[in-house]
Amino acid sequence: MNTDDLIKTIKQQRKNLNKKLEKLINDDEENENTLFHNRHSKYKNDEKKEFTVGIIIILAIILIASIGYYFLFFQPAMQELNNAKNNKINEVNMLFTNDLTVDPNKQAIISQIDSASTIEEVNNIDVNAMAYPILKKHLQEQINTSKDKYNRIQFNYNNTTTIMDVDDANNKLKSMDANELTLINITKVDTVIVPLSITRKQAASGLIKESDIVDIYKISNNSNDVQENMETKQNNTTTEDVDSNNTTQIPTTVQSQSTNDSSKIVGGSKIVSILRSKDSGTIDLNTQLGQTPKSRNYTQEIKTDVYQAILSKASGTLSEKEVKILMENYGWRLSEYERTSNIGDLNAEYLVMLEVPRESVEEILTNMDNLILTIPTYDAPSWVNLK
Numbered sequence: 225m226n227t228d229d230l231i232k233t234i235k236q237q238r239k240n241l242n243k244k245l246e247k248l249i250n251d252d253e254e255n256e257n258t259l260f261h262n263r264h265s266k267y268k269n270d271e272k273k274e275f276t277v278g279i280i281i282i283l284a285i286i287l288i289a290s291i292g293y294y295f296l297f298f299q300p301a302m303q304e305l306n307n308a309k310n311n312k313i314n315e316v317n318m319l320f321t322n323d324l325t326v327d328p329n330k331q332a333i334i335s336q337i338d339s340a341s342t343i344e345e346v347n348n349i350d351v352n353a354m355a356y357p358i359l360k361k362h363l364q365e366q367i368n369t370s371k372d373k374y375n376r377i378q379f380n381y382n383n384t385t386t387i388m389d390v391d392d393a394n395n396k397l398k399s400m401d402a403n404e405l406t407l408i409n410i411t412k413v414d415t416v417i418v419p420l421s422i423t424r425k426q427a428a429s430g431l432i433k434e435s436d437i438v439d440i441y442k443i444s445n446n447s448n449d450v451q452e453n454m455e456t457k458q459n460n461t462t463t464e465d466v467d468s469n470n471t472t473q474i475p476t477t478v479q480s481q482s483t484n485d486s487s488k489i490v491g492g493s494k495i496v497s498i499l500r501s502k503d504s505g506t507i508d509l510n511t512q513l514g515q516t517p518k519s520r521n522y523t524q525e526i527k528t529d530v531y532q533a534i535l536s537k538a539s540g541t542l543s544e545k546e547v548k549i550l551m552e553n554y555g556w557r558l559s560e561y562e563r564t565s566n567i568g569d570l571n572a573e574y575l576v577m578l579e580v581p582r583e584s585v586e587e588i589l590t591n592m593d594n595l596i597l598t599i600p601t602y603d604a605p606s607w608v609n610l611k
Contacts, residue, residue: 308346312337319355319406329358352402359405360397366410367393378581379491380409385581386439386491387413392602417496418585420576420592427574428597431563432495433556436605438597440490440580440588490584491600496577500555563607 313334320330333354340346370377371390379388379396381404388396397405424430432438562568576597580588588595601610 305340305343305346308343309337309340312346312349312351315351316355319351319359319402321406322409324359324362327358356402356405359402363397363405363408363410364394370410370412372413374413376413378411378413380411381407384488384491385584387415387494387579387581388492414582415579416582416585417577417579418588420574420578420588420595420597422574422576422592422595422597424568424570424572424574426596427498427576428599429563430500430559430568430572430574431605432498432576432597432599433553434495434497436495437600437603438493438495438578439488439600440493440578440584441486441596441598442489442587442591443486443594443596486596489587489595490580494579496579498555498577499575500558501573560607 316330316333316337320327324330333349333351337346337349340349367377367390375390376387377390377393379386379393393410397408400408428438559568578597599605599608601608604610
């Protein structure tokens with residue numbers, strides 16, 4: 225082998241060696257890059273996992289806090305708000321009844337209650353103040369449409385019917401609040417005239433006459449049996465051989481207590497006519513007069529029977545002029561004299577023709593013996609002085 229060939233061979237081997245070295249170097253670099261990439265990817269994956277876990281934990285905490293706030297604070301507050309609204313709406317429903325159940329003003333008040341967002345706003349809604357003018361106007365309209373030719377209406381309140389003048393009814397409305405107005409019902413006057421046979425005590429002491437206004441009350445007697453429990457006394461006597469128990473029992477006694485309950489049936493009834501028993505029409509006067517200086521006594525006797533005078537007038541025996549002086553308002557004048565003299569016939573009986581609502585007739589006739597006619601002070605006779 226010559227020198228040139230040897231040199232070529234050496235160069236060729238060197239090239240091959242360089243290629244192998246380059247290949248080894250490249251392989252090492254690739255291995256290092258792959259290892260770094262793998263480590264970096266693993267680090268990123270770990271970071272993602274930690275971030276995801278952190279997000280999940282934060283969301284869980286927020287969810288738990290939200291649920292706790294809802295059940296501990298929000299839900300009770302909303303429940304309290306809804307309860308306050310329901311109470312207000314119930315007040316509205318209690319005030320707006322019968323014809324006013326579907327009144328637009330009622331719906332407007334309920335809408336205002338529903339729109340409130342806090343309990344303070346709900347509590348500041350004064351249902352009574354808002355309902356009062358509506359209820360009052362509705363009743364005033366009923367009064368105007370229900371009045372009769374005598375300018376009267378029937379004022380139904382608290383299970384009692386009162387025949388009332390329109391002006392008095394309007395004044396009555398002004399003195400009532402919203403809760404009282406909702407219990408009122410105005411109707412047309414529907415009355416009948418009934419006869420009542422009553423005693424003087426029942427007939428307002430007999431101090432009533434035609435066209436007077438009276439209220440009718442019913443008195444009911446309730447007997448309550450009250451039992452007294454007596455203690456049983458037991459005496460124990462001990463002897464040497466025998467123990468004997470002597471028991472003395474006091475009988476139980478029952479006492480009856482009677483209580484009177486009164487209730488108003490009708491108000492504003494008018495006296496159509498009143499008859500006093502004819503026993504009061506018999507007059508038997510014996511007057512002794514003394515005369516001085518002779519001290520001579522003489523007797524003056526006056527005997528009159530008013531009822532017989534009435535019979536005479538009816539038969540034509542006496543003239544109108546002769547009877548009028550004696551009979552005109554005799555019963556009332558007699559009661560007036562009794563009132564002013566503070567002495568009278570307490571056993572007198574009266575037959576009173578009285579205007580009452582048709583719906584009260586049965587109760588009045590059934591309880592005639594337990595009725596009391598009273599004189600309302602707002603329409604009392606002229607002789608009544610309450611100063």
